[in-house]
Amino acid sequence: MTLKDIGYSPIASKLDEDERKGGVIPLLLEFYKRLLRIQSETEHLIGTPKIGLTVEAVSERVQTGVPLLTFDELHLDWTLLQETFSNVAAVFTDYAELFGKVPDDAARPLKKEMVRRWFGGLALPCEPASVMEDMIHATLKPFLASYSRTLLPMVNQERWRRGYCPVCGGNPDFALLKGENGARWLVCSRCDAEWLFQRLECPYCGNQDPDSLAYYTDEKMHRLYVCEKCKRYLKAVDTRLAMSGTLLPVERLFSLDIDRQGQELGYNPCGKASA
Ligand SMILES: [Zn+2]
Ligand SMILES: [Zn+2]
Known part of the structure; x- marks a missing residue:
């Protein structure tokens, strides 16, 4: 779903x-x-x-x-x-x-x-x-x-793999880890399109340096990806760990606490310019 x-x-x-x-x-x-x-x-x-x-x-x-x-x-x-x-x-x-x-x-x-x-x-x-x-x-x-x-x-997903939405050009504000190997899919903040993206790249600035990319996890299904280069964060849900019946839009809302943590750590949301 x-x-x-x-x-x-x-x-x-x-x-x-x-x-x-x-x-x-x-x-x-x-x-x-x-x-x-x-x-x-x-x-x-x-x-x-x-x-x-x-x-x-x-x-x-x-x-x-x-x-x-x-x-x-x-x-x-x-x-x-x-x-x-x-x-x-x-x-x-x-x-x-x-x-x-x-x-x-x-x-x-x-x-x-x-x-x-x-x-x-x-x-x-x-x-x-x-x-x-x-x-x-x-x-x-x-x-x-x-x-x-x-x-x-x-959209041919293997051919897009860019940091912005293939449908409307919007920024992602959420990610989903799916499938056996946990492929990372970005979700468009504007139209909800989902597209396949690299696990080790910041969608906002294109940074691929592993030393300046990290993620935090709450040991449940949430993740917070952060980029030291552009100081932005991306929330994610590992759908492999999500209980059946979990509604992803609700997760997007219930993860507001993760937004708070991301901002407390000094990162900015959803491609918005650095403060
Ligand atoms: Zn879009
Ligand atoms: Zn970045």
Whole structure:
């Protein structure tokens, strides 16, 4: 089972179950739960996107390292997108204590130029830009995930092996160790695509020097990969050690404690620039 096979309901019921067991859902998980519901509803309405690429064009892009989805190839239903954005903005506003004040721009329809800049990894012209980035990310996720489901099976995994997503060009924010020999698969922070990557290389800066790459483990199934060269970290789950029935998106959320540890050790998350 992969991340993208799992809809909102099993995740929500897992969270509810933990809540019933007496665990208090921290504010951040409560926030994610509301976000997941919005994203799941939007994804349900999107359906299967049309893809214009031929098999030859796909192979050419994989060979040359060009992601399969450029901004101009992304056909967005802007009515649905604006509705999703406004729902997302409402959740961020309700949880302002987690991320800070929501930018004034959030009260207006999202501009295409803003989405284009976000997609291209460019700085956003608003304050605070990081909250706007997070809101656009949350809004676009169901749209990009629907493309990812269609485009990812067309990628020859052995030929890609790059540090960014073969579908949308996004950064990985999670990794999965799978199979008998524990091959490392990266997971895209933007579209949930999974792709095969070297075990001994930092996906953010390309560092391959074993002396400056390391990982920590909690002796269960979590790992924290760190790179001394760019000071970034990557969370991972060893799926060989995961109990059956483990839901990976839930693991992504429940590993927030590992994010805290990574940041306490002085590393930065998910390809974000060094502080
Ligand atoms: Zn992606
Ligand atoms: Zn690095």
